Amino acid sequence: xxxxxxxxxxxxxxxxxxxxxxxxxxxxxxxxxxxxxxxxxxxxxxxxxxxxxxxxxxxxxxxxxxxxxxxxxxxxxxxxxxxxxxxxxxxxxxxxxxxxxxxxxxxxxxxxxxxxxxxxxxxxxxxxxxxxxxxxxxxxxxxxxxxxxxxxxxxxxxxxxxxxxxxxxxxxxxxxxxxxxxxxxxxxxxxxxxxxxxxxxxxxxxxxxxxxxxxxxxxxxxxxxxxxxxxxxxxxxxxxxxxxxxxxxxxxxxxxxxxxxxxxxxxxxxxxxxxxxxxxxxxxxxxxxxxxxxxxxxxxxxxxxxxxxxxxxxxxxxxxxxxxxxxxxxxxxxxxxxxxxxxxxxxxxxxxxxxxxxxxxxxxxxxxxxxxxxxxxxxxxxxxxxxxxxxxxxxxxxxxxxx
Numbered sequence: 001x002x003x004x005x006x007x008x009x010x011x012x013x014x015x016x017x018x019x020x021x022x023x024x025x026x027x028x029x030x031x032x033x034x035x036x037x038x039x040x041x042x043x044x045x046x047x048x049x050x051x052x053x054x055x056x057x058x059x060x061x062x063x064x065x066x067x068x069x070x071x072x073x074x075x076x077x078x079x080x081x082x083x084x085x086x087x088x089x090x091x092x093x094x095x096x097x098x099x100x101x102x103x104x105x106x107x108x109x110x111x112x113x114x115x116x117x118x119x120x121x122x123x124x125x126x127x128x129x130x131x132x133x134x135x136x137x138x139x140x141x142x143x144x145x146x147x148x149x150x151x152x153x154x155x156x157x158x159x160x161x162x163x164x165x166x167x168x169x170x171x172x173x174x175x176x177x178x179x180x181x182x183x184x185x186x187x188x189x190x191x192x193x194x195x196x197x198x199x200x201x202x203x204x205x206x207x208x209x210x211x212x213x214x215x216x217x218x219x220x221x222x223x224x225x226x227x228x229x230x231x232x233x234x235x236x237x238x239x240x241x242x243x244x245x246x247x248x249x250x251x252x253x254x255x256x257x258x259x260x261x262x263x264x265x266x267x268x269x270x271x272x273x274x275x276x277x278x279x280x281x282x283x284x285x286x287x288x289x290x291x292x293x294x295x296x297x298x299x300x301x302x303x304x305x306x307x308x309x310x311x312x313x314x315x316x317x318x319x320x321x322x323x324x325x326x327x328x329x330x331x332x333x334x335x336x337x338x339x340x341x342x343x344x345x346x347x348x349x350x351x352x353x354x355x356x357x358x359x360x361x362x363x364x365x366x367x368x369x370x371x372x373x374x375x376x377x378x379x380x381x382x383x384x385x386x387x388x389x390x391x392x393x394x395x396x397x398x399x400x401x402x403x
Contacts, residue, residue, distance in 0.1 A: 074210070
């Protein structure tokens with residue numbers, strides 16, 4: 001679920017900020033744009049190639065094919081003067097939202113895999129159909145009625161077909177729904193890119209404006225690729241908290257006052273041995289979720305295995321002791337139900353004969369806390385002290401907090 005934390009809000013604003021700046025530039029006088037004509041005409045090509053290369057490097061097929069379709073419309077369509085441009089515009093206004101919807105819901109399976117090649121063939125076939133129809137004397141796509149948009153300001157401007165507007169609205173609804181359910185950086189980028197693509201198609205007869213908005217859309221995808229790669233590098237994919245690599249980076253930025261809490265799941269190896277690693281993974285995700293919900297003001301990292309580290313900037317042991325005690329109690333109170341091995345992955349329509357999961361285990365944690373002092377003047381030293389406090393908690397019978 002999308003959470004409105006500060007970093008996520010900044011990430012969500014970026015695509016729309018880029019589109020607003022692009023709109024301001026596009027609404028400038030033609031004379032002002034002509035002064036930067038060479039820059040605006042070459043910039044989208046550079047950004048498109050860069051986005052394609054990045055998506056290949058990161059093996060991100062969703063961005064690759066989205067940019068591929070937009071790059072094709074930017075490079076090829078204007079050069080095909082013999083084709084019916086009304087049919088081309090109408091056809092592309094159908095292809096882009098359909099492609100964005102499919103790319104949004106498809107799983108990421110790479111570009112050069114058989115799944116990636118199948119995607120490429122499918123989207124190429126859609127584009128080929130549009131070109132084929134636009135080359136006919138009486139193209140079917142050219143007969144589609146256009147929508148009267150309120151911001152149409154010139155007869156030179158093209159207008160999107162009614163079906164195109166309908167599909168773009170459906171596309172935005174699906175993308176926004178996915179954004180609020182999953183909330184990934186790439187979902188935010190696709191929402192911004194779909195809005196930018198809608199503007200591109202509306203101003204299809206205005207080359208200077210097209211260059212600006214093509215650049216904006218490609219830039220949105222480039223930023224999303226970097227954000228996604230950063231997230232993969234510094235976040236634990238299983239639990240969603242920050243990774244050990246992010247912890248090492250955070251240690252270098254710590255100030256003069258901070259406290260560190262080390263959280264360890266009790267008897268975790270026993271759970272893995274008895275119920276399997278899938279159940280163990282579910283326990284890890286549950287504990288990580290409980291920490292995120294109940295710990296305010298601390299950065300959470302997965303230290304390794306069943307251990308988590310929480311860093312509280314500008315806090316002392318006394319400041320965080322009650323918080324960690326409450327966390328320990330909350331985790332211990334929450335029953336963990338073992339998923340039945342015969343239970344299907346999805347909820348069946350008829351649940352009468354569904355085998356219920358009745359096996360429950362109690363998950364508890366042991367916690368050690370330490371703070372920076374004259375003796376513990378480095379981040380690693382404080383973490384080591386918190387780890388020693390954790391092992392004292394283990395020796396004291398587990399399910400307790402020691403500092």
